[in-house]
Amino acid sequence: MVSAFATAAGRAVDAGFGAVEIHAAHGYLLHEFLSPLTNHRTDGYGGDRTARMRLTLEVARAVRAAVGERMPVLTRISATDWIEGGWTVEDSVVLAGELAAAGVDLVDASSGGAAARASIPVGPGYQVPLAARIRREAGVLTGAVGLIVEPEQAEQIVAGGEADLVLLGRELLRDPYWPRRAAAKLGAHPGWPDQYARAF
Secondary structure, eight states, X not given: XXXXXXXXXXXXXXXXXXXXXXEEOTTSHHHHHHOTTTOOOOSTTSSXXXXXXXXXXXXXXXXXXXXXXXXXXXXXXXXXXXXXXXXXXXXHHHHHHHXXXXXXXXXXXXXXXXXXXXXXXXXXXXXXXXXXXXXXXXXXXXXXXXXXXXXXXXXXXXXXXXXXXEOOSHXXXXXXXXXXXHHHHXXXXXXXXXXXXXXX
């Protein structure tokens, strides 16, 4: 599995991507190893937090080796399972520090995915405090996600030091031109790609 992640990252480099992100969140495989809700192993990959982090850190080191030192490597984590007995933000602070030591440049702080019964306080920017805490306590670069829909909101998160960047998903599906609209709203004028020149 570790070599499969590394090989996939190498293909991304060969395809011309400018960064790679390891997905260790939302109930997918690496998150299943991290969370005590889903990891019931009794070997070297289960038990205490150190053992549960082992696979994710092995993947991070292998991906870094596969892509070289200049390619940005991000890791998306579920910073909390939002449920008693699950993965916590305190665990994520420790993991973030270990990920940085393994060569990860930025931790993308999402949440949830390990338990259907989790009570998640969904609202605008509800995951931003997770990124802020990891950034502050682990001393690593973080990305904020989750119901960030307005340009001013995104700008305040970065300007206020809560995260180093804002990552958008669903909002870009709803509005693929969101970055252009946001730039104009915030007074930036990035220009247009050559492909759009005939529209003017």
